[in-house]
Amino acid sequence: MQPRRRLTLKQLSALSLAPLLPLGLGAALASTIHALPRRALVVGNSRYASAPLPNPANDAGAIAGVLQQTGFAVDLQLDAGKAALENAIRGFAASLGTQPAVGLFYFAGHGLQISWRNYLVPVDAALNRAEDVPQQAVDITRLLEGLTRAKNPMNIIILDACRDNPFNVELRTGKGLSQMDAPLGTLLAYATAPGNTASDGAGANGLYTENLLREMRTPNARIEDVFKRVRLAVRRASNGRQIPWESTSLEDDFYFIPPPELKKLSQEERDARFAEELGAWQKVQATVAGAGEGQ
Structure with missing residues (x-):
């Protein structure tokens, strides 16, 4: 049996935020009504x-x-x-x-x-x-x-x-x-x-x-x-x-x-928001993936 690995505080924090970030990403993916x-x-x-x-x-x-x-x-x-x-x-x-x-x-x-x-x-x-x-x-x-x-x-x-x-x-x-x-x-x-x-x-x-x-x-x-x-x-x-x-x-x-x-966002502003949310989500995914590996 392999020894149980413990998560660092940083990894635990990332896991606690992980369920919330897709919600923010979804908001970035779906343009607001007033940007349409x-x-x-x-x-x-x-x-x-x-x-x-x-x-x-x-x-x-x-x-x-x-x-x-x-x-x-x-x-x-x-x-x-x-x-x-x-x-x-x-x-x-x-x-x-x-x-x-x-x-x-x-x-x-x-x-x-x-x-x-x-x-x-x-x-x-x-x-x-x-x-x-x-x-x-x-x-x-x-x-x-x-x-x-x-x-x-x-x-x-x-x-x-x-x-x-x-x-x-x-x-x-x-x-x-x-x-x-x-x-x-x-x-x-x-x-x-x-x-x-x-x-x-x-x-x-x-x-x-x-x-x-x-x-x-x-x-x-x-x-x-x-x-x-x-x-x-x-x-x-x-x-x-x-x-x-x-x-x-x-x-x-x-x-x-x-x-x-609620002013209409430009395409550049929408792209920037999406890139920011996506980058944050990818960082969380990388951190969580590291939780399954050795410290």
Whole structure:
């Protein structure tokens, strides 16, 4: 039987730290949310043949401007038909799958529900029967599935599409959009609560987006606080008739305008942090390996 070897104090200290260092290394390997690229797809549909809306194109343009100011690369689609909308959604999901990023999708226009499924209505849709909807509108589930496949760490989906169904009454849809659960790492925001309808607004922007634009420009505001303040302002302005609603499974904080201490790191800074953590971990591994050898 070989004699039992004793560890030095230095080796014991290294062993006690060993379980903790991979956690730090993991943090270095995974870029923080605010070091990630930001990508957005913004859609505003106003020119419907049978039921035009005055504000969605204005809303989308204004949202795109604020997003660009806060670091997002924006694909702006105005008055999109079905083919253009589907292509934009596919391209958006594919771009998020190329590298970790924060993704944001915003839609203003007509939306409706059929059998508890939610659809975004393109400007070229001609909806006369319930059977027309799956063929001529875009199922929001497709968007969610595309984002899930992309596996990016955070997605924000904003739907100002809860206006009352203006199409043929034979559709027999419920009011507004139906409730959806946000997939992991996703915040899903409605202009009003599921099953209710939202105002298109009397000014240049819809009531919901008007308030969202203001709150997105607030420095140091966590995204949950942004939407809380939007909800309060919209509820008061509508005398309780419209109450915005969110479903969220976010696990990280997000700020449109982050605090200074969360400034975006350069690639050089991220590489330096990674190299520092990796070097420390390799030193521990070497020290621990020496514990199995003679002193």
